[in-house]
Amino acid sequence: MSLSLLIILSFALFTIGLIGVLTKRNVLVFFLSIEMILNSANLLFIAFAREWGNMTGHVWVFFVLVLAAVEAAVGFAIVIHIFRSKRIVDIDQINLLKG
């Protein structure tokens, strides 16, 4: 397990998440892609924590985990609210803020 492989792996996960965010119109798959981007950052944090023998990276991964949980809770609250009032899960049709 070498550091350069882990960096490339993290890039790949980030790109997969980014492509998901850019192309998926189902709001649930959109959220999954965001979680994938967060996970790519986590992998990089853990890899460099191991490289330098320092626990600080683990602390930030812990914070990112909490952030992901909060983001999922608030995001789903909004999604369920929109679904109850408009019956849509397609993010292209959610345009309440459009001027």
Place this chain on the structure above:
Amino acid sequence: MSLFLAFLLILSASGILIAKRPVYAALSFLGTLMLLAVHYLLLSAEFIAVMQILVYAGAILVLFIFVMMLFQDAYAEIHKAVAQSSKVLICFAASAFVVGVGFVLTRVSQIPTHFSAPLTEGFGQARALGKALYIDFFFPFEAVLLLFLVGIVGAVYIGKRTPEK
């Protein structure tokens, strides 16, 4: 071995992009989480690996699947058509990936191939992480707790409001 694990990880992650139904995307995300936990274990981050399974697979993914069941069209197929502007953005993302990988590969001789840093006693275990959280990162820890509280209150508030028809 590590190449095989990396291949499996990328395979299960791309399952999210190619899955026809949201539930399959969620299952493929579960596989990705498990493989990431294996990577964390190999990088001697035991506590984070366990937290990954508990928090992501145990809480966040269950929330995903719960919402999918609530929407009733969890088994409905995802729209296949991709907008023209999205194709340009995909090309942009893919080229950014290629540039990033190229950047790493040109410097691969400067990147150490094996982890050589000496690990402190109990590295990656709950005690060391707890010490770091409560001594070095006490203020960010409390700030994250406040964020959590605000998030839960906000989620309950948005969820309780009855939508106007």
